[in-house]
Amino acid sequence: MTSLFLIQFLNGVQFGILLFLIAAGLTLVFGIMDFVNLAHGVIYMVGAYLAVTFSQLTGSYGLGLLLTLPATLLVGLVLELLVFRKLYDRPHLDQVLATFGLVMIISEGVEVIWGSAPLSVRMPELLSGSVPLIGPLRYPVFRLVVIGAGLATAVALWLIITRTRIGMRLRAGATNRAMVSALGVDIRSLFTIIFAFGAMLAGFAGAMVAPILTVDPGMGESVLILAFVVIVIGGIGSVKGAFAGALLVGLVDTMGRSFGPIILRSFLDPSAAGQTGRVLAPMLVYILMAVILSVRPAGLFGARS
Amino acid sequence: MRLIPNRAWAATLLFTAFALLPLIAVWLDDIYLIVIATRILAYAIAALALDLILGYGGMVSFGHAAYLGIGAYSVAILSRAGITDLGLHLLAAICAAAVFALVTGAISLRTRGIYFIMITLAFAQMAYFFFVSLSAYGGDDGVTLAARSTVFGQPLLESDTALYYTGLALLVGLYLLAVAITRSRFGRVLTGTRENPVRMQAIGFSPFRYQLTAFVISGCMASVAGVMLANQTSFVSPAFMDWHRSGELVVMVVFGGIGNLLGAIAGATIALLLEEWLAILTEHWQILFGLILVLVVLYSRDGLTGFFRRRL
Numbered sequence: 001m002t003s004l005f006l007i008q009f010l011n012g013v014q015f016g017i018l019l020f021l022i023a024a025g026l027t028l029v030f031g032i033m034d035f036v037n038l039a040h041g042v043i044y045m046v047g048a049y050l051a052v053t054f055s056q057l058t059g060s061y062g063l064g065l066l067l068t069l070p071a072t073l074l075v076g077l078v079l080e081l082l083v084f085r086k087l088y089d090r091p092h093l094d095q096v097l098a099t100f101g102l103v104m105i106i107s108e109g110v111e112v113i114w115g116s117a118p119l120s121v122r123m124p125e126l127l128s129g130s131v132p133l134i135g136p137l138r139y140p141v142f143r144l145v146v147i148g149a150g151l152a153t154a155v156a157l158w159l160i161i162t163r164t165r166i167g168m169r170l171r172a173g174a175t176n177r178a179m180v181s182a183l184g185v186d187i188r189s190l191f192t193i194i195f196a197f198g199a200m201l202a203g204f205a206g207a208m209v210a211p212i213l214t215v216d217p218g219m220g221e222s223v224l225i226l227a228f229v230v231i232v233i234g235g236i237g238s239v240k241g242a243f244a245g246a247l248l249v250g251l252v253d254t255m256g257r258s259f260g261p262i263i264l265r266s267f268l269d270p271s272a273a274g275q276t277g278r279v280l281a282p283m284l285v286y287i288l289m290a291v292i293l294s295v296r297p298a299g300l301f302g303a304r305s
Numbered sequence: 306m307r308l309i310p311n312r313a314w315a316a317t318l319l320f321t322a323f324a325l326l327p328l329i330a331v332w333l334d335d336i337y338l339i340v341i342a343t344r345i346l347a348y349a350i351a352a353l354a355l356d357l358i359l360g361y362g363g364m365v366s367f368g369h370a371a372y373l374g375i376g377a378y379s380v381a382i383l384s385r386a387g388i389t390d391l392g393l394h395l396l397a398a399i400c401a402a403a404v405f406a407l408v409t410g411a412i413s414l415r416t417r418g419i420y421f422i423m424i425t426l427a428f429a430q431m432a433y434f435f436f437v438s439l440s441a442y443g444g445d446d447g448v449t450l451a452a453r454s455t456v457f458g459q460p461l462l463e464s465d466t467a468l469y470y471t472g473l474a475l476l477v478g479l480y481l482l483a484v485a486i487t488r489s490r491f492g493r494v495l496t497g498t499r500e501n502p503v504r505m506q507a508i509g510f511s512p513f514r515y516q517l518t519a520f521v522i523s524g525c526m527a528s529v530a531g532v533m534l535a536n537q538t539s540f541v542s543p544a545f546m547d548w549h550r551s552g553e554l555v556v557m558v559v560f561g562g563i564g565n566l567l568g569a570i571a572g573a574t575i576a577l578l579l580e581e582w583l584a585i586l587t588e589h590w591q592i593l594f595g596l597i598l599v600l601v602v603l604y605s606r607d608g609l610t611g612f613f614r615r616r617l
Contacts, residue, residue, distance in 0.1 A: 036419050038552075086603050092418055093365050097559060098602040100552045104595030112589055225430045225548065228423040236419065279438045286431035290412050293424070297415045 003137045008258045009251070014143050016250025017150030021205035022223060023230040023242040024157060025198025031237020032173045033191055035084065036092050038099040041224025042106040043079075043199045047072045047206025048215045049114050052121045055210075061124045065207045072203025076196035084195060085188075111217050118214035146208050153201070154243055161239060170194065174237050226253075229289050235302020244300055249285050256284040316480065316567055323473050327466050339465045340537070345577050346472035347533035350479055352557040352569035354526035357483055359555070360564030361492060362519045363499035364414075367422045368429025369554050372524045374436060374546030375402050376531020381448050381541040391454035391462065391471075391532075398528040405432065406524030410517050429551055436543040447542020454536055462536060472533050476570070479526055483566050486522065495519050556598060 026040050050071050055064030083102065087095050127145055130138040161167040169190055172180045181187045206219075213219065230249050234241025261277030268276065292300065323346070330338040351373055358364040379398035383389070409428040413421055442448045453462040462468045486492050497505045498512040505512050535541050544550075553576065561572025579597070583590035 030419060034419070036422060083599060083603065090602075092422060093359075093555070093559065093563075094602050096365065096367065096422060096552075097556060098599050100556070101595040101598030101602065103552075104549075104591045104598070108589050108591035108595070112592070221548070222430075225427060229427050232420060232423055232427070275440075278440070279435060282434035282438055283431050286427055286434075289424070289427060290409075293412055293415060297420075 008255055012251035012254035014147050015254055016247035017147055018205050019230050019250055020243050020246035021201050023227040023246050025201045026227055027231045027242045028194050029198055036095045039102040040202055041220035042103050044202040044206040045220035047203030048210045051207035051210040052119050052215055055121045068203055068207040069200055073196050073200040076199025080192050080195040107217055116217055118216040120214055121210045123211040229285055233289055233292050233299055235299030238301040241301030252288055253285050257281040320477055339469050343469045343472055343537045345574050346476050347530045349570040349573040350476050351527045351530035351554055352573040354523045355554050356558045356569035358519050358523045359558055361487055362495050362516055365422050366425040368425035368551050369527050370546045370550035371429035371432040372402050372527035373531040376528035377535035377541040377545045380532055380535040389455040391456050394454050394532050398532050399525045402524045402528035403521050406521040410520035414516050433543050433546045450539045
């Protein structure tokens, strides 16, 4: 029981870290530009597909991952210049519609280029083993690497936001966009940078999970909506909130699926417990969101609603 | 306001065209036309419901497909239990939708703007996963209906034409209801909360109660569309409440012009015909549809919302 708990706990953390990489870009864009981007999930998917292709071309997953980063950065830049830039001053409804159009274009485009069959990428030899945890219990190295890389990214993000000039502008932009612009900061290029950077983080997440999940055209969708839940829970615009929200959602979702039926079994008969558990588990994160919202409408770390 | 008589004419014209359509289908000997038209009617009902809160209440719900699913599963679940009457199917759908809308609306309406969009989307996704894990009704694969709903115990709706006219009657009825709602005192208060909630509060109205009531009414109306869709396809699956479908409903309302009820019906017609036409051109019609959507939003002045509002 303890060992199962430990494994599921690590899986939950790993899922949470993945959600954080996606939600970080989203929350920056939301908080600073007041912009709804439904196309963020498909960029994560494009990242995974690019990682597959680049790994096949170079014969190495590591190189493929490295190439994916500038490629998704470029995707973000192009989208910002062609589409998003024109939408900043528009009502949310327009932003939702235009980015929804992009979702249709990109997900269908991915199917045209890569086909609809799921793809996979071979894990690098070096990271394919597992390490002992306690006693006979072992955990895959690669998942630990994902957790480590995600934590390192979180720390790097925190340093950029709190310690650098661009981070200072970013925080200022989130507080008062008009004032920052009046003080002579080129807010347009700041927006472009944030957008491209957010896209790269999403692409990074996609490339990281390519070896452990199957890469298919639907992978961006469920993750996008979970990333929304993360942001709503954490508070829009707060990277700290996105981190806390992502870990919370990752853990609740993973643990709920494995322990929900076990807990229910203590007061229901086994078949009913299994059935109820299966129905309730995927709904848990949304119930969590509802509960948090009814207590704190602006989210855990949100300043405004 | 001076356009109201024109709107009555436009409505009469549109509904007459819908009423004559089966004759044209018979004349052209094209049964598929009625199938498409029935789908259009169902989506028109859902778009009408969405326009009531989006256009008049300023609430951008990105989860209205959930109510399509609730309506559709009401048919599937009751039929499995041996209850096949259309009236009871509609009643069950409306009651279930009202409960879901009341609970999720009460939570979503505590927030504004982007939050509201994301939360309605998240709740629709919750409903989606609920039905995906409902293995008794096929889970992800859905369930095929043995027969369509019955009327007074008779299988009257087995004829495609009868189903079509039932859908048209429901659409006309709900359209008239929606017009009555928007013209009533309630509708005016709702429009007021869209324009300036603070001022409405200052003169003694609670925006929350009006918005929540409108949200519930809209959800109930949209569930009727779900009952229609289930009968048309004789098949129900969680795909009915996929978030893409919620997006398509918003697209329909905006294509037709928001805050105009009749526009939602026209928008549903335009969007579905466009889909059908593009699907003939290429299997990857979604690329073209998405492209049209992006271009229309980017290059109509002030966006679609401003574009249409000026003309109404």
